[in-house]
Amino acid sequence: MKEIIIATRNKGKVNEFIDFFKPYGIKVQSLLEIAEQLPDVEETGDSFAENATLKAEQIAELLNRPVLADDSGLVVDALHGAPGIYSARYAGEEKSDEANNQKLLKNLQEVPQDKRTARFVCVLAIAVPGEETTLYRGVCEGKIALNPKGTNGFGYDPLFIPNGYQQTMAELSSAEKNQISHRSNAIKQLKNWEKLT
Numbered sequence: 647m648k649e650i651i652i653a654t655r656n657k658g659k660v661n662e663f664i665d666f667f668k669p670y671g672i673k674v675q676s677l678l679e680i681a682e683q684l685p686d687v688e689e690t691g692d693s694f695a696e697n698a699t700l701k702a703e704q705i706a707e708l709l710n711r712p713v714l715a716d717d718s719g720l721v722v723d724a725l726h727g728a729p730g731i732y733s734a735r736y737a738g739e740e741k742s743d744e745a746n747n748q749k750l751l752k753n754l755q756e757v758p759q760d761k762r763t764a765r766f767v768c769v770l771a772i773a774v775p776g777e778e779t780t781l782y783r784g785v786c787e788g789k790i791a792l793n794p795k796g797t798n799g800f801g802y803d804p805l806f807i808p809n810g811y812q813q814t815m816a817e818l819s820s821a822e823k824n825q826i827s828h829r830s831n832a833i834k835q836l837k838n839w840e841k842l843t
C-alpha cells in the first residue's frame with residue numbers, strides 16, 4: 647500500500663488527512679506512529695509558510711524521504727491577526743484547545759457580532775530531499791461565535807462559523823468540514839502529491 651508521511655503530532659489534522667487520501671488507497675502515517683522519539687520541530691518562523699517549510703524539511707531530512715507538513719491557524723481581524731501562527735499555544739505551551747477557546751472568547755468579549763470576522767488558514771509544504779520545497783495555501787472565511795458549540799473536529803472548530811452557515815465547524819460532520827475547510831482548500835491544489843508516496 648502506498649504511504650504518505652505527515653510531519654504532525656496533531657490527531658485532528660491526521661484524521662482529516664486520512665479521510666482525504668483514503669479514496670486514493672493511500673495510507674497516512676504521522677509522527678504519532680512512526681517517530682515518537684523524534685524531538686519536536688521548533689516553529690521559529692514568522693509565517694505559516696515558514697513554519698510549514700521547517701516542519702516538512704526537518705522531518706524529510708531525518709527520515710530521508712518525502713514528507714508533507716501542515717501549518718495552520720485562526721486569524722481574527724478584531725485581534726489584528728491573532729492568534730495566527732501562535733494558534734496552537736495561544737493560552738500556553740500545554741496546547742489546550744479548551745483554554746485557547748476560552749482565551750479567544752475573553753479577548754473578543756467587547757466585540758459585536760458583525761466585527762468578529764476571521765479566517766482559518768492552512769499552508770501545506772511538500773519537502774522532497776534534494777528538491778525545492780513546494781507550498782500550497784488554503785483559506786476558509788467565517789466569524790467567531792459568541793459561545794462554543796459542537797463536539798466534532800478540533801482546535802477552534804466550536805467557535806468558528808464558516809460563511810454561509812449557521813452552525814459552527816464543530817457542529818458540521820467531518821464530511822461537511824472537509825468540503826469547505828482551509829485544509830481541504832489547500833489539499834485540492836496539491837498537484838504533485840504522488841511524489842509523497
Ligand SMILES: O=P(O)(O)OP(=O)(O)OP(=O)(O)OC[C@H]1O[C@@H](n2cnc3c(O)ncnc32)[C@H](O)[C@@H]1O
Pocket residue numbers: 653654655656659689716717718719720733734735746766799800801802803827829
Ligand atoms: O505542528 P503540528 O504538530 O502539526 O500540530 P499543531 O497542533 O501544533 O499545529 P500548528 O502548529 O499548525 O497549529 C495549528 C493550530 O491552529 C488551530 N487549527 C488549525 N486547523 C484547525 C482546524 O481545522 N480546526 C480548528 N482549529 C484549527 C488549532 O488550534 C491548531 O492547534
Ligand SMILES: [Mg+2]
Pocket residue numbers: 689734
Ligand atoms: Mg505546531
